[in-house]
Amino acid sequence: MSSVFITMICITEEAAADRCKKYADQVLLVSMDGFRYDYPEKTPTPNFDKMARNGVRAQYVNNTFLTKTFPTHYSIVTGLYDESHGIVGNTMYDPQFDEIFTLASKETKWWDSGEPIWITARKHGLTSGTMFWPGSEVEIQGMYANKWYNYDKSITFDQRIDIVINMLKHDKFNFVTTYFHEPDRTGHIYGPNSPEIVEKITEMDTLLGTLLDKLTANGLQNKVNLILTSDHGMTEIDCENKLLDIYNLVDKSLIERTVDSGPIMHVVPNVGQGDTILNAINNHPHFTAYRKADIPDRWHYKNNRRVMPIFVVSDEGWSITENATAIRLNPGKGNHGYDNDLMSMKPIFYAMGPNFRSNFLAPPLRSVDIYTLVCELLGISPSPNNGTLDNTADLLQPFNNDQQICDGAISFTSGRLSLLSWILSVVVMVMT
Ligand SMILES: *[C@@H]1O[C@H](CO)[C@@H](O)[C@H](O)[C@H]1NC(C)=O
Ligand SMILES: *[C@@H]1O[C@H](CO)[C@@H](O)[C@H](O)[C@H]1NC(C)=O
Ligand SMILES: *[C@@H]1O[C@H](CO)[C@@H](O)[C@H](O)[C@H]1NC(C)=O
Ligand SMILES: [Zn+2]
Secondary structure: OHHHHHHHHHHHHHHHHOOEEOOOOEEEEEEEOOOEOOHHHOOOOHHHHHHHHHOEEEOOEEOOOOOOHHHHHHHHHHOOOHHHHOOOOOOEEEOOOOEEEOOOOOOHHHHOOOOOHHHHHHHOOOOEEEEOOOOOOOOEOOEOOOEEOOOOOOOOHHHHHHHHHHHHHOOOOOEEEEEEOOOHHHHHHHOOOOHHHHHHHHHHHHHHHHHHHHHHHOOOOOOEEEEEEOOOOOEEOOOOOOEEEHHHHOOHHHEEEEEOOEOEEEEEEOOOOHHHHHHHHHOOOOEEEEEHHHOOHHHOOOOOOOOOOEEEEEOOOOEEEOOHHHHHHOOOOEEOOOOOOOHHHOEOEEEEOOOEOOOEEEOOEEOOHHHHHHHHHHOOOOOOOOOOHHHOHHHEOOOOHHHOEEOOOOOOOOOHHHHHHHHHHHHHHHHO
């Protein structure tokens, strides 16, 4: 009688703890903005090489569309496509709010279709800290990370590393992020084929070296699984010869509103003008205008009210704008935001730590798979998402079920046999 009673209590407790420790306790997720998958081949990068040698490098990442900073970063930490997490651009219009979203918009209502890992971690009783990440300044499900920072470019890259080390060593947060806005900035100004980008890659490699050294110096190298990735790549643009002013093709009176510009543009036509606008744009050889319903499924983009009735995508290197004069006053040499199938849009992926395999060159994985991977490493169950562990399971060292330690006493994930043997052992314990 009493043995059965004890067993039931323990199972209830375990369900509440909801966590099994198969891996090290901490994960650090780092993003270097606009780090194209092939940048390390442009110049010697001893520290990226070190990560590949002691850990895993994926050939590249199949990232989500739109290949812009906020949507892609939010896909990484939520495991969701743009249409599901709702951040469909760095700039967007929401017809229900009748408001424009900008990079400064921190109201929950824009963001709460997604659940970032730092929130998932807290919901499972773990801790998290964000030293910058898009969305980290927003209250989601009534929470933030345990420690978070308002975005401030003037916090130097070295300071960010020190803060992250502190979060790992002293706060012992389970999940920590940081973000660097390079080499994206340099790529926009000088282009991905410039000597300046090569110099910046060298600088970012040195920065990575500093991070790796500090992890080691603080005894964290065997405690922290480190993932280094990026949001998108970069391609060369030509604002003199490959720039279209939409009002050179379509009379202004036909259009109610345009949203965003460059590699893509959303257009809200005035009543009855949709076909005229669509045909005018599609007559241009370097731009494709889709009716919202015809936007390709592979982008997982169209099923959101923040996508407008007409959606224009530029060919690689081309740009569309509503004011060519303004663009030409301050032309950049590089941009991103194009079709995520283009190799130029693909980011890097490296991972290293106690649970990653070493010296393993992995096939491409998807950015939406990273959320599930981190949840697996943290031993928590992921919230609904679009990723799968199938694409990343190979990155981890082969795992022996006997190593599993659960917070309560038993593991639901380790299968019926161990549950049964555990119950038997309790029964035996109580009876003896
Ligand atoms: C286009 O940009 C230029 C330069 O900023 C500005 O002077 C002009 O008013 C803008 N045109 C329109 C139609 O907004
Ligand atoms: C990544 O994209 C490439 C090229 O489009 C494709 O061949 C590959 O199957 C994709 N991998 C995954 C895991 O989605
Ligand atoms: C992505 O995941 C969300 C949440 O589970 C789901 O609602 C959506 O249908 C998924 N999208 C696809 C294309 O499977
Ligand atoms: Zn970016």
